[in-house]
Amino acid sequence: MAKKDKMVYYFGKTKTEGKGGSKAILGGKGLNLAEMTSIGLPVPPGFTITTEVCDGYYKAGKKLPKGLMDEIQDAVKILEKELGKNFGDNENPLLVSVRSGAAVSMPGMMNTILNLGLNDEATEGLAKATKNERFAYDAYRRLINMYGDVVMGLHHEQFEAAFDKVKKKHKVTEDTEVPAEGLRELCEAYKAVYKKGTGEDFPQDPIKQLQLAIEAVFGSWNADRAISYRRIESAKGNTEINNLIGTAVNVQAMVYGNMGDDSGTGVGFTRDPNTGQNKFYGEFLINAQGEDVVAGIRTPQPVAQMAKWDKAAHKELMEIKKKLEDHYTDMQDIEFTIERGKLFMLQTRNGKRNGIAAVKIACDMVKEGLITEKEAVLRVPASDLTHCLLPSFKPTARNAADVLCRGLNASPGAAVGKLAFTATEARERFEAGESVILVRRETSPEDVEGMSAAVGILTSTGGATSHAAVVARGWGKCCVAGASEVEINEKGKTITVGGRKFNAKDTISLDGTTGEVMAGEVETQEPKLSGDFAKLMKWADEYRRLSIRTNADSPADSKRARDFGAEGIGLCRTEHMFFEADRIIHMRAMILAEDEDARRAALKKLLPFQRKDFEGIFKAMKGCPVTVRLLDPPLHEFLPHEAAAQKQMAEELGVKPAEIKKRGAALHESNPMLGHRGCRLSVTYPEILEMQVQAIVEAAISCAKKKIDAQPEIMIPLVGTAAELRILREKVEETIEATKTAKKFEGELNILIGTMIEIPRACLTADEVAEHADFFSFGTNDLTQMTFGYSRDDVGGFLPDYIEAKIVPVDPFQSLDTSGVGQLVEMGVTKGRSIKKKLKVGICGEHGGDPASIDFCNSVGLDYVSCSPFRVPIARLAAAQAELKS
Numbered sequence: 041m042a043k044k045d046k047m048v049y050y051f052g053k054t055k056t057e058g059k060g061g062s063k064a065i066l067g068g069k070g071l072n073l074a075e076m077t078s079i080g081l082p083v084p085p086g087f088t089i090t091t092e093v094c095d096g097y098y099k100a101g102k103k104l105p106k107g108l109m110d111e112i113q114d115a116v117k118i119l120e121k122e123l124g125k126n127f128g129d130n131e132n133p134l135l136v137s138v139r140s141g142a143a144v145s146m147p148g149m150m151n152t153i154l155n156l157g158l159n160d161e162a163t164e165g166l167a168k169a170t171k172n173e174r175f176a177y178d179a180y181r182r183l184i185n186m187y188g189d190v191v192m193g194l195h196h197e198q199f200e201a202a203f204d205k206v207k208k209k210h211k212v213t214e215d216t217e218v219p220a221e222g223l224r225e226l227c228e229a230y231k232a233v234y235k236k237g238t239g240e241d242f243p244q245d246p247i248k249q250l251q252l253a254i255e256a257v258f259g260s261w262n263a264d265r266a267i268s269y270r271r272i273e274s275a276k277g278n279t280e281i282n283n284l285i286g287t288a289v290n291v292q293a294m295v296y297g298n299m300g301d302d303s304g305t306g307v308g309f310t311r312d313p314n315t316g317q318n319k320f321y322g323e324f325l326i327n328a329q330g331e332d333v334v335a336g337i338r339t340p341q342p343v344a345q346m347a348k349w350d351k352a353a354h355k356e357l358m359e360i361k362k363k364l365e366d367h368y369t370d371m372q373d374i375e376f377t378i379e380r381g382k383l384f385m386l387q388t389r390n391g392k393r394n395g396i397a398a399v400k401i402a403c404d405m406v407k408e409g410l411i412t413e414k415e416a417v418l419r420v421p422a423s424d425l426t427h428c429l430l431p432s433f434k435p436t437a438r439n440a441a442d443v444l445c446r447g448l449n450a451s452p453g454a455a456v457g458k459l460a461f462t463a464t465e466a467r468e469r470f471e472a473g474e475s476v477i478l479v480r481r482e483t484s485p486e487d488v489e490g491m492s493a494a495v496g497i498l499t500s501t502g503g504a505t506s507h508a509a510v511v512a513r514g515w516g517k518c519c520v521a522g523a524s525e526v527e528i529n530e531k532g533k534t535i536t537v538g539g540r541k542f543n544a545k546d547t548i549s550l551d552g553t554t555g556e557v558m559a560g561e562v563e564t565q566e567p568k569l570s571g572d573f574a575k576l577m578k579w580a581d582e583y584r585r586l587s588i589r590t591n592a593d594s595p596a597d598s599k600r601a602r603d604f605g606a607e608g609i610g611l612c613r614t615e616h617m618f619f620e621a622d623r624i625i626h627m628r629a630m631i632l633a634e635d636e637d638a639r640r641a642a643l644k645k646l647l648p649f650q651r652k653d654f655e656g657i658f659k660a661m662k663g664c665p666v667t668v669r670l671l672d673p674p675l676h677e678f679l680p681h682e683a684a685a686q687k688q689m690a691e692e693l694g695v696k697p698a699e700i701k702k703r704g705a706a707l708h709e710s711n712p713m714l715g716h717r718g719c720r721l722s723v724t725y726p727e728i729l730e731m732q733v734q735a736i737v738e739a740a741i742s743c744a745k746k747k748i749d750a751q752p753e754i755m756i757p758l759v760g761t762a763a764e765l766r767i768l769r770e771k772v773e774e775t776i777e778a779t780k781t782a783k784k785f786e787g788e789l790n791i792l793i794g795t796m797i798e799i800p801r802a803c804l805t806a807d808e809v810a811e812h813a814d815f816f817s818f819g820t821n822d823l824t825q826m827t828f829g830y831s832r833d834d835v836g837g838f839l840p841d842y843i844e845a846k847i848v849p850v851d852p853f854q855s856l857d858t859s860g861v862g863q864l865v866e867m868g869v870t871k872g873r874s875i876k877k878k879l880k881v882g883i884c885g886e887h888g889g890d891p892a893s894i895d896f897c898n899s900v901g902l903d904y905v906s907c908s909p910f911r912v913p914i915a916r917l918a919a920a921q922a923e924l925k926s
């Protein structure tokens with residue numbers, strides 16, 4: 041059989057076929073089991089069935105490919121030989137786990153079956169061989185439960201109920217306290233549940249168990265919760281997850297953490313995934329198997345306590361931490377089991393971490409010599425830097441806060457919101473615009489939609505590696521887990537903490553960094569940007585080619601953006617400046633004006649406001665370019681639409697309300713986005729342009745006099761033809777000269793005049809347009825709107841369906857559509873520079889802060905990207921990554 045058709049890869053002492061193989065084929069878990077085996081770590085042997093088999097299974101209408109079971113039987117033979125036990129043997133049976141594992145990890149989204157190979161007789165044999173009847177029946181009851189759940193789709197609750205009965209009968213509360221006798225009864229009860237639910241007896245043929253289990257793992261790939269998880273991840277920008285062909289299946293010899301008090305199982309991270317601290321972070325449970333640790337049934341102990349229980353095993357775990365980090369040069373997320381004092385590794389993968397930890401780990405690993413500065417820059421996902429920019433609670437406010445209780449600090453950040461009790465409720469209230477905190481006893485994969493909608497998550501049980509904690513951390517969402525003092529009444533929609541009751545209307549504050557739960561709204565503050573963060577940013581700045589500017593239209597935003605590292609303003613929108621209370625009245629008077637004189641009179645009143653605004657911005661951005669866009673929106677946006685507001689405006693302006701209604705009606709347009717706006721306004725009402733340019737020039741002159749280096753760039757929006765720009769440029773130049781003369785200013789101002797490229801026609805004729813432009817700035821919001829013909833304000837109605845149906849891969853307003861809109865951008869750059877070699881070109885749409893779009897901008901040779909102040913650090917890092925990858 042050709043190598044490419046190989047379906048099964050063995051790992052163990054005999055051979056390790058997957059070593060150095062492909063994650064896409066073996067899945068992350070399979071590849072790493074092979075890697076760990078090959079570097080000599082203690083891994084129970086087994087084999088991996090490839091993701092291609094999963095793909096083939098679906099393509100063949102849910103049928104396993106021919107020859108697969110033969111290949112599997114061959115692998116089982118090697119396994120049997122290596123371990124000296126036989127699969128299906130009744131004396132000392134070989135048992136296996138059947139585990140899923142795609143190329144991208146999907147925590148808890150797919151299913152695992154343990155102890156497969158047991159049946160009534162083999163359980164007896166196992167009890168004898170291990171001289172541990174309790175263990176054997178514990179293993180069997182777990183198999184019947186997991187098999188029933190995963191393969192046959194039975195509800196876990198039915199098994200739970202049977203377990204509760206047995207516990208009651210034996211007067212115990214903990215699973216581990218049930219005696220052998222009770223577990224034997226439990227297996228009988230479980231078999232009855234199985235039969236009642238499926239109409240069949242629990243299968244006694246191990247090969248049949250194995251085959252059906254493998255099919256079930258393949259089946260879980262397309263379970264609702266797995267699909268849902270992939271959709272959310274993909275919406276968060278994890279596009280890799282869309283390209284997966286399926287899950288691999290790992291069949292692995294069992295090791296037993298449930299053999300007694302010298303055995304156990306645990307999970308952990310080689311460094312703290314919250315803070316990045318170089319300290320093993322994990323939990324373990326004595327006498328437990330599989331997911332007991334994360335299921336929140338019993339409370340695990342921190343790994344730091346493990347030495348007290350088994351010094352040698354703890355020491356070995358710490359040595360493995362080092363070996364793993366040396367091998368992978370990254371922080372690892374591991375699963376391990378201790379069978380009668382012997383440690384086994386069951387899984388490793390690069391650990392998920394929030395942005396704060398990512399930055400610290402990258403910087404520490406450079407210091408430790410594990411990675412280079414370049415690798416550190418490439419290592420931190422640019423968008424995760426938002427976590428470093430997350431607000432925290434103000435120290436003064438938090439000192440005064442009404443702390444209700446403390447849970448585990450599962451995922452950092454500060455969240456303030458009202459209580460929501462189910463995932464559905466959280467999602468609905470989020471969609472209605474509320475900030476909610478999802479409160480659950482413990483979350484499960486069914487809750488992910490609600491978790492993603494909530495600003496924070498609070499659970500009353502579960503540890504630092506519980507589902508809620510893991511998912512929240514991956515998303516950088518604030519989470520406090522295991523706050524056991526919080527009593528949740530889901531039906532009554534209340535929580536009770538320390539005798540105090542809170543309902544859905546009450547606001548609470550969560551501190552994911554300390555684990556505190558506080559009543560009411562606690563005031564938050566902006567983060568500090570020093571230390572490792574500053575170091576990583578400095579490295580990024582060394583490697584990037586693109587300049588990073590910001591979109592800002594107030595001195596405060598400009599200042600914040602500069603603190604974040606912005607090197608100028610790429611888009612200063614002027615319309616916001618007209619909306620403030622003391623200005624809107626003049627703006628409205630201008631719009632109502634019957635003739636040019638009246639218009640000019642109103643504009644004259646606006647001039648001082650504009651001049652002051654510009655001066656403030658130029659000052660905040662001194663030494664850096666500031667691109668000011670002339671008035672863009674249609675005028676009717678400035679008029680009130682409701683009768684009461686119209687009446688008030690009429691009073692203020694001393695005109696009749698009917699007058700205002702009439703003017704509003706006259707300005708009404710069927711498609712305002714395609715109507716009288718942008719440069720079209722300046723063509724009709726040049727006096728608006730004149731006032732704005734005069735304000736810019738006067739502000740620049742005033743700065744020059746104060747020796748402030750102002751660098752204004754005047755940007756004319758919505759140009760579609762070269763003639764528009766030619767005419768308006770002349771007007772701008774005349775006004776600049778006139779203003780200088782009027783102010784008797786003789787120095788150099790060096791004001792650039794350019795245009796926003798946002799109409800496809802401007803891209804197509806960019807060579808003509810460039811003749812009149814000193815710079816181009818791609819306004820990719822409008823350009824996307826006009827290229828797709830999607831109204832930006834109305835996409836809500838259909839875009840989600842389009843993304844779901846994969847008609848478009850992602851929201852094109854968030855991430856630049858490189859194949860369509862990108863082609864226009866590239867054409868604009870090429871044609872523009874064919875006329876003006878040095879034409880300055882940037883982008884100022886929402887895309888300017890999106891890492892994938894930044895990569896594209898870098899590749900087509902833009903000079904800068906411009907984004908909102910909070911995305912500036914992300915853009916700096918993404919620009920460096922783009923350049924390093926190119």
Ligand code: ADP
Binds near residue numbers: 151152295296297331
């Ligand atoms: P997930 O992808 O949900 O983490 P896994 O396949 O890793 O699922 O299985 C979950 C847990 O089951 C593991 O962490 C481990 O504790 C247990 N497990 C899996 N395989 C074995 C095995 N061969 N021996 C003992 N325990 C196992």
Ligand code: MG
Binds near residue numbers: 149
């Ligand atoms: Mg699983």
Ligand code: MG
Binds near residue numbers: 387
């Ligand atoms: Mg696992």
